[in-house]
Amino acid sequence: MDEASFLAGYDPRDYPAVAVTVDVVALTIRDGKLSVLLVERGEQPFAGHRALPGGFVREETLDRAALRELAEETGLTPGEDDLDRVHLEQLKTYGNPGRDPRMRVVSAAYLAFAPSLPEPTAGSDAARAYWVPVEEAKDLAFDHDEILADGLERARAKLEYTPLATAFAGPEFTIGELRQVYAAVWGEELHAGNFHRKVLSVPGFVESTGETTARGGERGGPRAKLYRAGDARLLHPALLRPTREDRVR
Amino acid sequence: MDEASFLAGYDPRDYPAVAVTVDVVALTIRDGKLSVLLVERGEQPFAGHRALPGGFVREETLDRAALRELAEETGLTPGEDDLDRVHLEQLKTYGNPGRDPRMRVVSAAYLAFAPSLPEPTAGSDAARAYWVPVEEAKDLAFDHDEILADGLERARAKLEYTPLATAFAGPEFTIGELRQVYAAVWGEELHAGNFHRKVLSVPGFVESTGETTARGGERGGPRAKLYRAGDARLLHPALLRPTREDRVR
DNA sequence: TTAATAGTGTCTTTCAGACAATATTAT
DNA sequence: ATAATATTGTCTGAAAGACACTATTAA
Numbered sequence: 192m193d194e195a196s197f198l199a200g201y202d203p204r205d206y207p208a209v210a211v212t213v214d215v216v217a218l219t220i221r222d223g224k225l226s227v228l229l230v231e232r233g234e235q236p237f238a239g240h241r242a243l244p245g246g247f248v249r250e251e252t253l254d255r256a257a258l259r260e261l262a263e264e265t266g267l268t269p270g271e272d273d274l275d276r277v278h279l280e281q282l283k284t285y286g287n288p289g290r291d292p293r294m295r296v297v298s299a300a301y302l303a304f305a306p307s308l309p310e311p312t313a314g315s316d317a318a319r320a321y322w323v324p325v326e327e328a329k330d331l332a333f334d335h336d337e338i339l340a341d342g343l344e345r346a347r348a349k350l351e352y353t354p355l356a357t358a359f360a361g362p363e364f365t366i367g368e369l370r371q372v373y374a375a376v377w378g379e380e381l382h383a384g385n386f387h388r389k390v391l392s393v394p395g396f397v398e399s400t401g402e403t404t405a406r407g408g409e410r411g412g413p414r415a416k417l418y419r420a421g422d423a424r425l426l427h428p429a430l431l432r433p434t435r436e437d438r439v440r
Numbered sequence: 441m442d443e444a445s446f447l448a449g450y451d452p453r454d455y456p457a458v459a460v461t462v463d464v465v466a467l468t469i470r471d472g473k474l475s476v477l478l479v480e481r482g483e484q485p486f487a488g489h490r491a492l493p494g495g496f497v498r499e500e501t502l503d504r505a506a507l508r509e510l511a512e513e514t515g516l517t518p519g520e521d522d523l524d525r526v527h528l529e530q531l532k533t534y535g536n537p538g539r540d541p542r543m544r545v546v547s548a549a550y551l552a553f554a555p556s557l558p559e560p561t562a563g564s565d566a567a568r569a570y571w572v573p574v575e576e577a578k579d580l581a582f583d584h585d586e587i588l589a590d591g592l593e594r595a596r597a598k599l600e601y602t603p604l605a606t607a608f609a610g611p612e613f614t615i616g617e618l619r620q621v622y623a624a625v626w627g628e629e630l631h632a633g634n635f636h637r638k639v640l641s642v643p644g645f646v647e648s649t650g651e652t653t654a655r656g657g658e659r660g661g662p663r664a665k666l667y668r669a670g671d672a673r674l675l676h677p678a679l680l681r682p683t684r685e686d687r688v689r
Numbered sequence: 690t691t692a693a694t695a696g697t698g699t700c701t702t703t704c705a706g707a708c709a710a711t712a713t714t715a716t
Numbered sequence: 717a718t719a720a721t722a723t724t725g726t727c728t729g730a731a732a733g734a735c736a737c738t739a740t741t742a743a
Contacts, residue, residue, distance in 0.1 A: 281532055284502065288500070382708095385705075407721070636695075637698095657694055658742075662694065677731065682733095
């Protein structure tokens with residue numbers, strides 16, 4: 192069966208037209224708070240609501256489409272900027288009929304972990320995008336509340352058994368900064384001493400640069416040693432979230 | 441902006457036509473071996489190759505489309521049969537240009553965990569589908585080798601921290617049967633004594649029926665106690681795979 | 690009787706988490 | 717000097733894994 196007969200056998204009119212888009216849950220930590228990149232919608236439907244950045248997939252891979260959307264909305268350029276250090280992974284695909292009132296839209300959602308990026312610059316396409324603390328990101332357009340919730344759960348789980356927390360930090364970081372990443376994403380403080388020892392005990396999680404910070408903390412304290420991400424893809428043993436009995440059932 | 445102007449603003453001709461399909465990685469355990477449901481392709485492209493079952497998404501949710509495809513290929517009926525005990529979850533979406541040589545096809549892949557289902561019956565639509573041990577499932581059509589590999593990795597990981605192994609067993613099972621599920625999926629034997637104690641120590645993993653098997657094992661042994669799945673959604677503590685140092689980097 | 694399997698006991702090592710102690714540095 | 721933070725030490729309990737042992741049942 193060649194393409195012609197394939198197309199003849201499956202008349203596109205037998206199936207309603209479907210649009211394929213990508214939506215991006217881009218997370219970063221700003222002012223110690225886990226934040227998500229949102230865009231302001233000026234048009235119906237959901238005019239005035241905020242939404243996850245996204246758009247149509249072109250003649251490109253889904254991964255590439257997600258990176259392109261992220262670049263467009265942040266105003267940053269792949270190849271320059273910190274956009275190369277952004278971790279991007281597919282989250283889940285949403286395709287319920289009616290999720291977009293205009294037509295059938297199937298959207299592959301992506302999850303991005305970004306180091307602290309600059310506020311999208313005014314005057315560009317990205318002017319309508321900005322970072323919002325996740326606890327203030329409510330009442331989003333379409334089914335984006337659900338997508339964001341799924342993304343947050345994925346992010347929280349991934350910190351446990353992968354070194355992705357380092358994707359939120361700069362190229363060099365202190366153990367304390369890494370701890371603050373975990374605290375921001377999990378929404379709870381962690382015991383500094385135990386965290387410190389645990390991170391260093393996981394093979395390949397971090398490696399020492401041999402350097403220390405130039406200064407101590409804002410309000411005093413010794414200068415901390417600097418580390419960079421190690422070569423581990425999985426953390427073993429994992430850094431488990433503080434046990435919540437009610438999480439299990 | 442109403443639908444008319446939306447469609448006017450986004451002329452479908454600006455974007456190539458995209459087809460949306462679902463593909464299903466349906467796993468079960470047959471004769472102690474982890475097996476996957478495959479269909480024989482009679483037509484080009486990939487005529488003579490085997491492929492994952494799948495098809496076009498209709499006016500339905502993606503989840504529903506996956507369940508429908510699974511029902512069609514197995515010849516089983518939701519509402520009857522064991523199809524209700526099948527666990528279905530979204531795996532990942534594949535949309536690289538060129539993955540189908542005929543046109544742009546974006547496919548949402550699903551992962552199914554099934555108790556031992558009957559061989560699809562001849563004479564039906566399902567006649568061309570059959571179960572194949574995963575180690576013999578090579579050289580599949582399209583990018584289905586990659587999809588299967590992703591599905592297997594997901595399945596192996598999920599056995600660690602969820603009670604999904606029970607989805608491979610019948611409504612009542614012995615600890616030994618549950619151990620064989622883990623052994624088949626992970627591809628390695630597990631220590632019977634330690635496994636037994638560990639399963640019973642995880643709250644909500646299994647609950648006793650108070651009954652035992654009618655007979656002992658084929659070649660002797662005591663009658664084993666029967667259990668059914670408990671109410672836990674997550675296993676805490678998890679049943680970790682035997683440590684493979686090389687898995688970590 | 691023999692072999693296979695179910696289920697339990699025990700010991701060692703690792704790890705999580707609580708708590709404490711010391712060292713260093715900004716103010 | 718004072719307070720804050722980095723880093724290390726110690727202890728307890730949970731859990732993994734190795735090994736051994738007893739009990740039960742099919743052939």
